[in-house]
Amino acid sequence: MILEIAITGVEITFWVCAVLAILGAIGLVTFKKSVHCALSLALVMISLAVIYASLGAPYLFAVQIIVYTGAILMLFLFVIMLVGVSAQDSLGEVVKGHRLAVGLAGVGVLALLVFAVLQGVTGTPIGIDGNANNIQGLAGLLFSRYVIAFEATAALLITAAVAAMVLAHPEQLKKKPGQTERAAARLEAFIRLGTHPGPKPNSGVFARHNSIATPALLPDGTVAPSSVSEVLASRVALPSVDELMAAHDDVLWALEGGDTYEIETDLGQEKTND
Amino acid sequence: MTSLYAVLAVILFTIGLVGFMVRRNALVIFMCIELMLNAANLLFVAFSSHHGILDGQMAAFFVMVVAAAEVVIGLSIIVMIYRARRTTSVDEEIVMKG
Known part of the structure; x- marks a missing residue:
């Protein structure tokens, strides 16, 4: 056979x-x-x-x-x-006999559903030709017989989007401080800790460079440590106070009537010395 | 042939159901629910082909849309719970407290 x-x-x-x-x-x-x-x-x-x-x-x-x-x-x-990502589930049992009960329930549901669903398979299969107007046919159904369900779906999706935004947004516990509150807090810090209440000096002030690695000089000729980022201070060799002061003195001298040409030659000599 | 598709759908549904009852991570439980929805979709499409009408495919399409909305809400709830309780396991008693 x-x-x-x-x-x-x-x-x-x-x-x-x-x-x-x-x-x-x-x-x-x-x-x-x-x-x-x-x-x-x-x-x-x-x-x-x-x-x-x-x-x-x-x-x-x-x-x-x-x-x-x-x-x-x-x-x-x-x-x-x-x-x-790395969190692992423990698959062990918490309730005794849980696995066994779930297994039995699974087998029962499987048997029940197989018999129930196979009852529904009646008649000879007709089949659908996927190439013949599948999308047109679906669109025709969607906008005629199922148009109410379609509209409800739109409402559902909008609601879900809004709900996700509401749920995912963290609660604001305190009111955001305004300009008045921030000014009051600065003065409070000045009274309690002696922190300077004014704006911090910029990097590059009183110096020849405006690079952020150039610390600002305070009026008494010392470096203002808060003018340079901590990260830069720990990674880059910052110019020394003397170097900065020398440039400062040159500028002062020029302002008091010194010859600018000489300063430039001085600069040139510094470079060749380096 | 349709019976084979039906049996496959039922097997997938049952595996999803068993996973839903066995697993304790809320995310995996959620994926098991998605697996069950997919199994139902397969049955819809198989019977649509069996009877030669498109309504089953339409139903599967609506199931997909509802599943998308459900996932958005469910996952944001899981993220909220994680933020407050630092766990996604549904068995920790800390999750059960109000």
């Missing part, structure tokens, strides 16, 4: 994707890290998308990949990054 086996492309697609989907689903339940769970869920969703394509639903194939795998899973991954 010769068994005539006719395997169609749809069947091959089904068997490959079904195995992948079930493996992915088992991975989702058993992996300890939530990132691995999310990736196995992606495997399930992509295999389902391929099955949709083979069932004559090219539009759902695209939507499944764009919306589910693209948007929803990426959202999951964002939240996993937010709450910590």
Whole structure:
């Protein structure tokens, strides 16, 4: 007896994707890290998308990949990054006999659903040609028979977007301080700690350079440490006070009527000395 | 052939259900719910093809939209809980306190 086996492309697609989907689903339940769970869920969703394509639903194939795998899973991954990637779940039991009870419930639900769903498979399959006006047909249904549901969906999405913004926004515990409050706080610090209430000196003041690595000089000729960022002070060799003061003195001398030409030659000599 | 798709959908649904009951990380529980929604979608599309009408595909489309909205709300609630309690495990008693 010769068994005539006719395997169609749809069947091959089904068997490959079904195995992948079930493996992915088992991975989702058993992996300890939530990132691995999310990736196995992606495997399930992509295999389902391929099955949709083979069932004559090219539009759902695209939507499944764009919306589910693209948007929803990426959202999951964002939240996993937010709450910590490396966190591992303990899969041990908290309640005794929990696993066994869940297993029994699973088998029961599986049997029940298989029998219930197989009751619904009646008549001969007709099939849908995915190439023939799938999107036009869906659009026709969406805007005629299902137009109310479509409008409700719009309201749902708007509500969800607003709710996400409201929920994700952190509560402002204190009122944001205005100019008056900040000025009062500065004076308070001056009275209590003696902190200078005025603006801090800029870097490069009274110096020959306006580089941020050049500290400002105070009127008494010392360096104002608050004028240079702490990071720069620890990494870059800042010019010494003498060097800065020399430049300062040159400028003062020029202002008092000295010859600018000589200063420039002085500068040139400094450079050659260096 | 439709029965095979139905059985696959039921298996995926059951795995999602078992994961929902076994796992304790709120994020993974949420993914299991998504798996169950996907299984239902597969059944919709399979029966749509079986009967040769597009209404099943339409239903699957609406399920996807509702799932997207649900994920947005659910994940922001999980982020809120994480911010307040520093955990996403639903078994910690600290999550249960008001």
